[in-house]
Amino acid sequence: MAEIHLIATLRPAPGKAAEVHPSHFLPRFALRRSLFTDLQLRQILCETAENVEQLEPSCLTFLLTECRRPDDTIEFKVIERWASQEALEQHQHKSWLRTMYTAFDERDLLAGPEEIEMLKVISGFTTR
Numbered sequence: 001m002a003e004i005h006l007i008a009t010l011r012p013a014p015g016k017a018a019e020v021h022p023s024h025f026l027p028r029f030a031l032r033r034s035l036f037t038d039l040q041l042r043q044i045l046c047e048t049a050e051n052v053e054q055l056e057p058s059c060l061t062f063l064l065t066e067c068r069r070p071d072d073t074i075e076f077k078v079i080e081r082w083a084s085q086e087a088l089e090q091h092q093h094k095s096w097l098r099t100m101y102t103a104f105d106e107r108d109l110l111a112g113p114e115e116i117e118m119l120k121v122i123s124g125f126t127t128r
Contacts, residue, residue: 001083001084001085001086002085003081003084003121004080004081004082004083004084004085004088005081005082005118005119005120005121006079006116006117006118006119007077007078007079007080007117008077008080008114008115008117009075009077009078009114009115009116009117010041010045010076010077010078010110010115011073011074011076011110011111011112012040012041012042012073012074012076012109012110012111013108013109013110013111014111016040016041016107016108016109016110017040017041017042018040018041018043040109041104041109041110042066042076044100044103044104044109045064045076045078046064048064048097048100049062049063049064049078051096052091056087056091056094058082058083058084058087058090058091059080059081059082059083059087059091060081060082060083061079061126062078062079062080063078063079063080064076064077064078065077065078065079081126
């Protein structure tokens with residue numbers, strides 16, 4: 001089975017990025033709609049990264065990054081590497097992930113749709 005590599009880009013709606021304050025982190029694995037009340041995009045994505053690390057051993061890499069664009073807006077890029085297409089498909093059907101996307105829509109957290117870029121590795125390495 002071939003590994004799957006992708007980059008997901010999420011652009012926060014104006015005023016929806018918010019800083020993460022460690023004292024406000026959700027309890028681990030507690031991504032439920034009721035807990036999204038006071039959370040902004042960055043914090044939800046950080047919690048998602050933690051959940052993927054703990055709950056999805058078929059995810060080989062999951063890096064949440066932030067990029068400041070020339071127009072001084074930010075966007076989040078998630079760099080993902082999955083053991084197989086099946087592993088990625090299982091991830092996409094997790095109930096807590098669907099709840100996260102529902103929260104994005106209900107709270108207008110994104111400036112537009114998430115962009116997914118499927119990548120083909122042609123050279124390089126991940127660890128030494």
